[in-house]
Amino acid sequence: xxxxxxxxxxxxxxxxxxxxxxxxxxxxxxxxxxxxxxxxxxxxxxxxxxxxxxxxxxxxxxxxxxxxxxxxxxxxxxxxxxxxxxxxxxxxxxxxxxxxxxxxxxxxxxxxxxxxxxxxxxxxxxxxxxxxxxxxxxxxxxxxxxxxxxxxxxxx
Amino acid sequence: xxxxxxxxxxxxxxxxxxxxxxxxxxxxxxxxxxxxxxxxxxxxxxxxxxxxxxxxxxxxxxxxxxxxxxxxxxxxxxxxxxxxxxxxxxxxxxxxxxxxxxxxxxxxxxxxxxxxxxxxxxxxxxxxxxxxxxxxxxxxxxxxxxxxxxxxxxxxxxxxxxxxxxxxxxxxxxxxxxxxxxxxxxxxxxxxxxxxxxxxxxxxxxxxxxxxxxxxxxxxxxxxxxxxxxxxxxxxxxxxxxxxxxxxxxxxxxxxxxxxxxxxxxxxxxxxxxxxxxxxxxxxxxxxxxxxxxxxxxxxxxxxxxxxxxxxxxxxxxxxxxxxxxxxxxxxxxxxxxxxxxxxxxxxxxxxxxxxxxxxxxxxxxxxxxxxxxxxxxxxxxxxxxxxxxxxxxxxxxxxxxxxxxxxxxxxxxxxxxxxxxxxxxxxxxxxxxxxxxxxxxxxxxxxxxxxxxxxxxxxxxxxxxxxxxxxxxxxxxxxxxxxxxxxxxxxxxxxxxxxxxxxxxxxxxxxxxxxxxxxxxxxxxxxxxxxxxxxxxxx
Ligand SMILES: Cc1cc2nc3c(=O)[nH]c(=O)nc-3n(C[C@H](O)[C@H](O)[C@H](O)COP(=O)(O)O)c2cc1C
Ligand code: FES
Numbered sequence: 001x002x003x004x005x006x007x008x009x010x011x012x013x014x015x016x017x018x019x020x021x022x023x024x025x026x027x028x029x030x031x032x033x034x035x036x037x038x039x040x041x042x043x044x045x046x047x048x049x050x051x052x053x054x055x056x057x058x059x060x061x062x063x064x065x066x067x068x069x070x071x072x073x074x075x076x077x078x079x080x081x082x083x084x085x086x087x088x089x090x091x092x093x094x095x096x097x098x099x100x101x102x103x104x105x106x107x108x109x110x111x112x113x114x115x116x117x118x119x120x121x122x123x124x125x126x127x128x129x130x131x132x133x134x135x136x137x138x139x140x141x142x143x144x145x146x147x148x149x150x151x152x153x154x155x156x
Numbered sequence: 157x158x159x160x161x162x163x164x165x166x167x168x169x170x171x172x173x174x175x176x177x178x179x180x181x182x183x184x185x186x187x188x189x190x191x192x193x194x195x196x197x198x199x200x201x202x203x204x205x206x207x208x209x210x211x212x213x214x215x216x217x218x219x220x221x222x223x224x225x226x227x228x229x230x231x232x233x234x235x236x237x238x239x240x241x242x243x244x245x246x247x248x249x250x251x252x253x254x255x256x257x258x259x260x261x262x263x264x265x266x267x268x269x270x271x272x273x274x275x276x277x278x279x280x281x282x283x284x285x286x287x288x289x290x291x292x293x294x295x296x297x298x299x300x301x302x303x304x305x306x307x308x309x310x311x312x313x314x315x316x317x318x319x320x321x322x323x324x325x326x327x328x329x330x331x332x333x334x335x336x337x338x339x340x341x342x343x344x345x346x347x348x349x350x351x352x353x354x355x356x357x358x359x360x361x362x363x364x365x366x367x368x369x370x371x372x373x374x375x376x377x378x379x380x381x382x383x384x385x386x387x388x389x390x391x392x393x394x395x396x397x398x399x400x401x402x403x404x405x406x407x408x409x410x411x412x413x414x415x416x417x418x419x420x421x422x423x424x425x426x427x428x429x430x431x432x433x434x435x436x437x438x439x440x441x442x443x444x445x446x447x448x449x450x451x452x453x454x455x456x457x458x459x460x461x462x463x464x465x466x467x468x469x470x471x472x473x474x475x476x477x478x479x480x481x482x483x484x485x486x487x488x489x490x491x492x493x494x495x496x497x498x499x500x501x502x503x504x505x506x507x508x509x510x511x512x513x514x515x516x517x518x519x520x521x522x523x524x525x526x527x528x529x530x531x532x533x534x535x536x537x538x539x540x541x542x543x544x545x546x547x548x549x550x551x552x553x554x555x556x557x558x559x560x561x562x563x564x565x566x567x568x569x570x571x572x573x574x575x576x577x578x579x580x581x582x583x584x585x586x587x588x589x590x591x592x593x594x595x596x597x598x599x600x601x602x603x604x605x606x607x608x609x610x611x612x613x614x615x616x617x618x619x620x621x622x623x624x625x626x627x628x629x630x631x632x633x634x635x636x637x638x639x640x641x642x643x644x645x646x647x648x649x650x651x652x653x654x655x656x657x658x659x660x661x662x663x664x665x666x667x668x669x670x671x672x673x674x675x676x677x678x679x680x681x682x683x684x685x686x687x688x689x690x691x692x693x694x695x696x
Contacts, residue, residue: 023400024362024382031324031363058383065384065541066365068324084286085481085517086443088531122368122535124325125289127441127517128185128449137327 005043008036016051025052026062030069039070075110075117077155079103080134084123092131096120098145099133102152116152157344157351159222162213165343169214178205183293185441185451190467194429196437197290197413198453201297206332209339212300218345220419224308225353229259232312236415239423240435245280245371245408246486246512247588248434248501251415254405255313257395261403262314268402273317275403277310279412280376281322281329284368285484286535288515290439291409293451295322295329298413299336303346303359305412308419310357313405318357321376323364333361368485368539372587373406374398375541386543387587408513410439430456434500444481444517445472461495464518475520478619479603482517483510485532485539486592488599489525508599510592524621525604526611530558532596536589547590550581554597562622564686566612574601616684620669624686627665628672632657634679641671641680662687 015032019025029048034040040063049056063069081087081096096107103111103118110117126132129141133151140151186202189195204211212218224232236252243249262275279302283291294302306318322330337359340346348356362380369375375385377399398404414436418426427435434456440463443449447469454463460480464470471477479489488509497503501511519528537551554577557570578594578601585591601608610616617625630641630650637655642648649665652658660671667690672680 024380026382027365027379028363031365061384062382066367068364068366085484085515085531086287086449089444089517089519089523089528121325122284123286123289125185125292127287127289127443130443 005047011036012047013051016048020052026054026059027066030059030063034069039073041071045071073110073114075114077116077136078119079116079152080119080121080124081107082122082124082126082130082132082134083120084127084130086123086127086130087132090130092133092143094145095131095133095143095148098148099152102149116155159351162218162222165210166213166216166219169208169210173204173211173214178203178211183297183451185289186293186297187450190448190452192454192458192462192467193452194437194455195453196417197294197301197410197439198297198451199417200301201293204298206297206299207335209300209336209343209345212298216420217300217416218304220416221304221307221345222351223419224311225351225355229255229312229314232308232419233259235423236312236418239418239426240430240433241411241414241418241426242434242501243408244410244414244438244513245406246483246510248511251309251405251407251411252312254395254407255309257393258313258315258403258405261396265403272400273315273402275313275315276399276405277306277313277315277318278373278376278380278399278404278406279306279318279320279409280371280373280406281320281326281409282364282371282376283323283326283409283513284371284539285513285515287443287517288441288484288513290441290451290514292326292329293439294409294413295326296332299329299332300340301413301416302409303336303340305407305415306359307346307350307357308415309405309407309412311355313403315403315405316356316358318359319362319380319399320359321362321364321370321380324366330361330363337361367541368535369541369587369589372589374587376406377404384541386541387589389586410514431498431500433502438499438511438514440514440516442468442516442518445475445520445523446470446518447472456500457498459496459498460490460516463499463516464495468518471518471520475522477518478521478523479519479525479528479600480516481519481528481596482515483512483592483595484515485535486510486588486595487512487515488595489519489528489603490599491603508595508602510595522619522621524562524617524619525600525607526558526617527562527619527621529597529600530555530562533558533593536593540589540593544584544586544590546581546584547586547593550577550585551590551593553577554581554594558597561608561611562617562625564611564615564622564625566608568612571608571612614684618682620672620682623667624690625684626682627662627667627685627687627690628660628669629681629683630658630660631679631681634677636677636679638677640674640676644670644674646670664689666690 019029045059049059107120133140233252370379370385372387374388379385394404437453439453481489533555537555540547542548582594635657642650649661665687
């Protein structure tokens with residue numbers, strides 16, 4: 001088994017029992033399972049399918065449809081670069097190029113040491129301070145390419 | 157809860173609020189109202205603590221619900237219709253009408269024998285338009301106004317269970333709702349037998365998972381049911397058969413936040429604002445190349461010029477206005493000739509754009525309209541759910557063509573193909589995502605055709621955006637040799653002595669644009685033709 005399903009099994013079971021009787025339980029369960037495990041690998045999806053009594057294909061279909069769910073482990077720090085309209089016209093693609101170069105990964109990938117993952121998101125609601133980057137839960141606004149390396153270094 | 161108790165809470169909370177003031181950090185996008193603004197939906201944002209229901213009651217919260225529960229549902233629907241309020245989620249359909257259809261559908265079926273709700277009310281807080289965040293501001297700053305609006309709507313249509321669908325990217329909004337809902341239940345403003353009038357209503361939160369199409373009402377219903385969010389063909393409309401096959405009304409956050417005010421102040425008060433067919437106010441998120449960006453609320457019928465030049469204080473860096481993009485990825489780009497058109501649902505639609513949720517991005521002379529069209533197509537192509545071929549395949553082909561054009565590989569035939577494809581996609585797609593996806597392309601083709609032709613025939617991007625399709629030149633008769641560009645140049649390819657005309661060593665210039673941005677004297681011009689080192693931009 002490539003992942004440790006047992007790590008949070010008790011919580012996972014409770015969660016499934018709690019959500020199952022409500023209608024439309026799958027997405028809330030996936031949200032909370034991803035919070036527990038960090039990502040949603042195949043084993044976990046299958047376990048959830050069994051628990052909820054629905055086909056594995058349904059679970060897989062939902063996981064791959066929604067951008068928020070990931071089947072691969074993410075880095076400790078999630079670097080979300082905004083490519084919403086305001087950030088795009090205010091030049092955030094330059095910051096993306098710089099981030100990509102600094103981290104050595106493309107958008108949607110994680111660094112091999114799992115320190116960072118680089119993601120592109122669409123509007124984090126800071127349009128008047130574009131271009132913006134969100135790292136974990138903190139936001140950096142009016143970012144210039146030259147500041148990128150320094151900002152990254154703040155996240156161990 | 158009785159009216160007396162509610163009045164007592166209000167009196168106490170008003171005193172408290174006056175002494176305490178509000179210590180919460182205000183939304184950074186929401187400044188105090190500027191001249192020309194009228195705040196209805198945003199009136200409490202930043203004025204009250206969103207995590208205290210008493211603060212909301214201090215501002216007459218839940219008094220509208222009391223008033224409504226003393227009316228018949230038919231009267232409520234009538235009053236909502238009379239106010240002239242139209243849905244703020246995009247389509248502009250009157251909510252009173254929606255509740256009327258749902259109510260009819262409830263009446264036409266037998267009451268559910270299994271104890272399940274006869275109908276559902278859904279609040280759409282998915283807000284996927286990149287560049288719009290007014291719903292977030294309301295959910296974060298005044299969640300109770302949305303809950304009260306939902307309760308009123310539910311009473312009118314005959315629903316007993318509500319869902320509020322919030323996107324996962326808005327954790328603070330979710331948090332504030334998770335506080336507000338139990339508080340309302342505790343005071344008996346949600347739950348069983350509200351105000352002792354025999355009306356039951358409760359609300360659950362559903363969190364989105366990052367799919368733009370789930371803002372579309374039938375896809376949203378699928379998503380709540382726990383499936384992939386794929387729009388359904390209509391009819392049946394959700395009002396007849398929606399969530400779990402029951403009559404369902406889907407209303408936007410801003411729409412619902414208007415409702416309590418309409419019942420507090422009367423339909424006539426609301427209908428007194430706005431234009432003939434679009435009443436009330438609208439929130440806009442202004443951003444882009446504008447000086448004073450942020451969230452505003454203005455009466456319908458205001459002109460774009462008033463928004464951009466008066467409230468927004470004009471264009472950044474003394475640049476020229478080129479276009480305003482409204483309606484998000486399904487909206488369009490409007491050129492300067494529309495600056496003085498009063499904004500309402502009809503006028504924006506007539507101009508080929510949309511009211512949408514209210515994003516308004518200002519573009520200046522350095523924004524390339526072909527690239528903007530490509531940007532939006534990249535977004536919709538990415539978000540197309542894949543159910544119907546015109547949208548799924550058509551947007552892909554359009555994106556390929558637009559990408560080609562911005563890489564100096566567009567052909568005359570491409571221009572024709574665009575026209576053919578946009579026509580087909582807009583008329584044959586299943587839902588409004590596909591139908592609207594072509595709007596950014598159609599409007600830029602209509603209003604900025606010269607830019608498309610320049611890209612295709614001259615391989616020249618006149619705005620200086622598409623890499624490899626232009627270079628910079630220092631104008632000898634304007635340059636005064638100040639040296640700023642020389643110092644800014646990262647590759648040190650600008651040469652010249654102080655007070656002497658400078659020159660760019662073109663074969664080594666990477667066309668990064670730093671000198672162009674730095675020059676205070678407009679002495680650097682955009683010229684056709686690439687330099688050997690101007691590389692193609694990175695694409696997602
Ligand atoms: C692709 C797509 C995305 C949409 N996104 C949203 C959204 O984020 N929020 C919203 O309220 N309506 C959205 N809508 C409109 C909804 O389908 C629906 O018309 C609206 O929620 C109805 O509420 P209203 O009558 O109050 O406007 C979207 C429509 C489409 C086609
Ligand atoms: S577009 Fe980036 S914050 Fe809105």
